[in-house]
Amino acid sequence: MENVFDYEDIQLIPAKCIVNSRSECDTTINFGGRQFKLPVVPANMQTIIDEKIAIYLAENGYFYIMHRFHPEKRASFIKDMKARGLFASISVGVKEDEYQFIKQLSDENLTPEYITIDIAHGHSNAVIEMIQYIKKHLPDSFVIAGNVGTPEAVRELEHAGADATKVGIGPGKVCITKIKTGFGTGGWQLAALRWCAKAASKPIIADGGIRTHGDIAKSIRFGASMVMIGSLFAGHEESPGETVEKDGKTYKEYFGSASEFQKGERKNVEGKKMYVEHKGSLKDTLIEMEQDLQSSISYAGGNQLEAIRNVDYVIVKNSIFNGDKVY
C-alpha cells in the first residue's frame, strides 16, 4: 500500500483563522443520537474506567464505554444508570454466556443505549453473529463492533448491522499483538484509519496509538468520528489502576485487556502492564483536551469540528519532534 504513515509522520496545515478567540470553537459531536462535548472516549479497559468514572462522564456530557470484565455487574450497572437518568453504554464479548446475557436484557426490557462488541480480531463470523443477535433482541441499542483494521472488515460489520466500527489492531501502548503475532495496524494506524474511513458509510472510532492531544485532531482529519484513548487516560487520581510509589514518585498501573493481569493466566497473552506517572485529575485532562481541540479547530480555519476534516497535510517522515521529548 502507498502512503503508509502514523500520527508522528503527519502535520496538519493551518488555514486562515475565522474566530477571535479559541473559545468560539465548538468541539461537540453527535454520536449515536446524542451530543457529546468531545469526540473522545476513554478505553473500555479495567484500569481506565469503572462505574464511578462512567457516571462522571455521562453526567458531564462525555461519551463512555464501560468495560466487560465484571460481567456479573452489567445488568445492575444499566439499571443504575437509567435510575439516574443517564445513558447506559456497555461492552460484550462473543462467547456463549454473552448470548444469554443479551437475551436476559431483552427479556427484562433493559436496553442499553450503546453496546460495544469488544474482541481482538473483530473481522470474524463470531462478531457478525453477535451483531445480528443484538440487533434482533435489542434493536434500539446502538451497536459498535470491533476491532478491525481493513476496509473489508468495516464493510462486512456494517453490512451485518453494526452502527459504528472500531479501527485499531495493535497500536495500543500496552499492546504486544504486533510483537507476538506480526499482525496489525501498529506503526501505521493513522493510514489504516484513512483506508477504513474511505470504505465506511457509518461512524468509525479510531482506537489506540494516541500519544498527544494533537493526535485527536489528526484522527478526525483522517476519518474518525470518535477517538478511543487508553494511556493518556491512565494514571489519574480517579483511575481504577493500583497506585504505587517508587523513589518518591507516585505511579498508577495500566494493563492490557489481553494481559495476564486481566486474564489471570498466561494464555494467549497479547498485552502487558506498565506504570504511568500520576497525572492529577481526569477533569483537568478533559478540559485541557477540549482547549487543545478548540485550538486545532481554529488552526483548521473554522469554528466547528468539521473544519478539521478538510485541512491539507504533509507527511514528515523524519518525526515531527526532531529528537525533542514530547513534553
Ligand SMILES: NC(=O)C1=CN([C@@H]2O[C@H](COP(=O)(O)OP(=O)(O)OC[C@H]3O[C@@H](n4cnc5c(N)ncnc54)[C@H](OP(=O)(O)O)[C@@H]3O)[C@@H](O)[C@H]2O)C=CC1
Ligand atoms: N485492539 C487490539 O489490538 C487488541 C485488543 N485486545 C483486547 O483484549 C481483550 C481480550 O480480547 P479477546 O482475546 O479477543 O477476547 P476473548 O478472550 O473474550 O476472546 C473472544 C473470542 O474470540 C476468540 N478469539 C480471540 N482472538 C482470536 C483470534 N485471533 N482468532 C480467532 N479467534 C479469536 C476467542 O477464542 P480463543 O481465546 O480460544 O482463541 C474467544 O472465543 C479485549 O478487550 C480486546 O479488545 C486484545 C488484543 C488486541
Ligand SMILES: Nc1nc2c(ncn2[C@@H]2O[C@H](COP(=O)(O)O)[C@@H](O)[C@H]2O)c(=O)[nH]1
Ligand atoms: N493488543 C492489545 N491491545 C489492547 C490490549 N488492551 C487494550 N488494547 C487496545 O489498546 C487501546 C488503547 O490504546 P492506547 O494507545 O490509547 O493506550 C484499547 O482501546 C484497546 O483497543 C491488549 O492487551 N492487547
